[in-house]
Amino acid sequence: MPMTQESDPPVLTAVCGVGRKYPACFLVQLAGRRFLLDLGAGAGTAPARPDLSRLDGPVDAVLLSHQHTDHLGGLDLLDRLGRPPVFATEPIAAVVAERFGVSCHPLSLAGQMDLLGVLVTTGRAGHAPGGVWIHLSDGERTVLYMGDHVSHSALYPWDTPPEAERVIVDASYGVESVPQGTRVQALMNVLARQPVLLPVPVAGRGLEIALEMMARGLPLPALGPDLRAMAHRLAAGEEALGAGVIRPEAASTLARLAREAPEVDQPDRVTLVAGATLETSLSLKLAARWTGCGAPVIFTGHIPSHTAALALVEAERAAWMRWNVHPTLPENVALIRAVKAKTALPAFCDPEHWSLFQAALREIRVGE
Ligand SMILES: [Zn+2]
Known part of the structure; x- marks a missing residue:
């Protein structure tokens, strides 16, 4: 089983997606490999883009959570990453092929695979057709990226994610709690x-x-x-x-x-x-x-x-009038506790809200 060394790179880096509803882009480094989780872009006439200079090195693979623009709209930047392979579920791969002319490698809606020595587990995230959460493990360290998620959709299924040391949750609604x-x-x-x-x-x-x-x-x-x-x-x-x-x-x-x-x-x-x-x-x-x-x-x-x-x-x-397609604060707190996370990163919300997450989570560290 690999041991964590002082000199190991950080397991998780939020390239973009922290602080307001910025496009999603997270770097996970496990087993000497570098995985990019989502590559989003903003909406409107002046779309925000991830700052790829923050990556500071090549990427071995890009894994996509779902088809919304703030999660994959930055795929036109793929050339700047040296065109690493992109992994996506079938419905998302169809969108990527049509929109970016990129053909994706398969990612299961709910299953496991070995990717360059890292175990990748996926499950349905209840938010959009073909949308998944992504769990990565090198046998010692584990990261769970929830993408956008909600457990109560009458249309899109939800699979309960496994335990993870670190979890990135969808805090698009900040600390809202209206069910x-x-x-x-x-x-x-x-x-x-x-x-x-x-x-x-x-x-x-x-x-x-x-x-x-x-x-x-x-x-x-x-x-x-x-x-x-x-x-x-x-x-x-x-x-x-x-x-x-x-x-x-x-x-x-x-x-x-x-x-x-x-x-x-x-x-x-x-x-x-x-x-x-x-x-x-x-x-x-x-x-x-x-x-x-x-x-x-x-x-x-x-x-x-x-x-x-x-x-x-x-x-x-x-x-x-809001229709909830992201979790409320109580739903996120329950999820973070259920997966027994030691560290939780509330993504897509103002970090000012993190203190309320921290108050609700007590012994669990809130941050990157
Ligand atoms: Zn979404």
């Missing part, structure tokens, strides 16, 4: 009353919101074409995206949604459209149509600066 049940009830109360436009990511919470409406017997929402295509692909399951990407019990409802949901049109019913920050032409067009006649537009996720979504909210022409 998902409260969030869901508040949004459903609004959707039951009026024809709201909900701009959402194509691979994320949008279809979960539609499934919740169906479970409550509300009228079927209208779906934009990108979301309908995603619903078809997810419902088709194994053939389209590989096994285990969605919870099996959601498949038939999702298939019905894909088949029967009306086309997007006028502001006369709840409408889900791809374009969480109004970055798509259809979401922009519909937002103009809705606001033009005083119908409500509601954003349900993180709204980055330099986006059309933020401009609309700041002009008080759209509202914001």
